[in-house]
Amino acid sequence: MILKRISILNYKNLEQVELSFSPKLNCFFGQNGMGKTNLLDAIYFLSFCKSSGNPIDSQNIRHEQDFFVIQGFYEAPDGTPEEIYCGMKRRQKKQFKRNKKEYTRLSDHIGFLPLVMVSPADSELIAGGSDERRRFMDVVISQYDKEYLEALIRYNKALAQRNTLLKSEVPVEEELFLIWEEMMAQAGEIVFRKREAFISEFIPIFQSFYSFISQDKEQVGLTYDSHARDASLLEVIKESRVRDQIMGFSLRGIHKDELNMLLGDFPIKREGSQGQNKTYLVALKLAQFDFLKRTGAAVPLLLLDDIFDKLDASRVEQIIKLVAGDNFGQIFITDTNREHLDRILHKVGSDYKMFQVDQGVITEREEDEA
């Protein structure tokens, strides 16, 4: 899928933006706080029906204004034009349309315009709790496997019901516990098997991206831990019941799964330098891109927000070489430094457009123009 043109009114600090894009590389430079991320966020909105940062839609309307509109004009791989419209008025439900026809359910749109965004917020994947890493697996797997998402929803429902029973002040019958525990075990085993299969397929792709970017400077790994690995999940959950009742919640199950992120043999969270962490995150997201591309009909858009911060020149160059190649489609890159972008882009020689972002105004810049 290619985003040929975008039209924005009143989205965050972008009052009015009309831009035509290159089908390959689009670079946005400007000082801090000028609106570069806001533009990428508007593109993200058209794919996911929400902002990547602020989940409260009305707060994305430009201050003092009453509405925002984002319109994207895309081209499908077979050349078919696709027009996506999103309009949001204060105190009203947002409208989302494809080719002028409003969606009844936003979930019908998700996945139609696949997109991967690499942003500074990804650092939580390494620094944050295990729920961040489970969410990463969930997002990637559920994009290509419907059964996975259904099992996960069933599991979470059963877990919530069991947790309510665990907190009960009156005695609860064994039978009642068993109903939810069996459901957790059945759905949890499916989630476990699918996560395990995903990780084993994902690891070599991720490692090859990391090696390419770092030019084999370090070895990285991922390991997956789950209570479902060594015994039947039903037995594990049942055995834990007495302790769970004391705690008032379920201590064991796939909701406690962990994805260990390793640099050499040690947790990257503990040992990684800032540049190594950044390389790790970029490699994870590029591997996610690769997965999505293989399992979907359209090549995803790739948004790279401020990814060069903390990376040395050789790693930056390797990333640009990678994404400018044929395995990636249309790309949107932000940076605070134009010379930085110019230098890299001249080297790769790919088709590109350069835009300057200044206080919410975005202007296309010709080559070597000041």
Ligand SMILES: Nc1ncnc2c1ncn2[C@@H]1O[C@H](COP(=O)(O)OP(=O)(O)OP(=O)(O)O)[C@@H](O)[C@H]1O
């Ligand atoms: N609803 C809103 N209305 C008006 N302005 C907003 C709104 N939400 C955010 N902004 C403004 O957007 C600006 C931040 O823009 P953005 O995050 O795109 O900056 P950036 O160019 O990516 O900067 P950096 O290089 O620091 O990442 C801030 O000045 C903020 O005040």
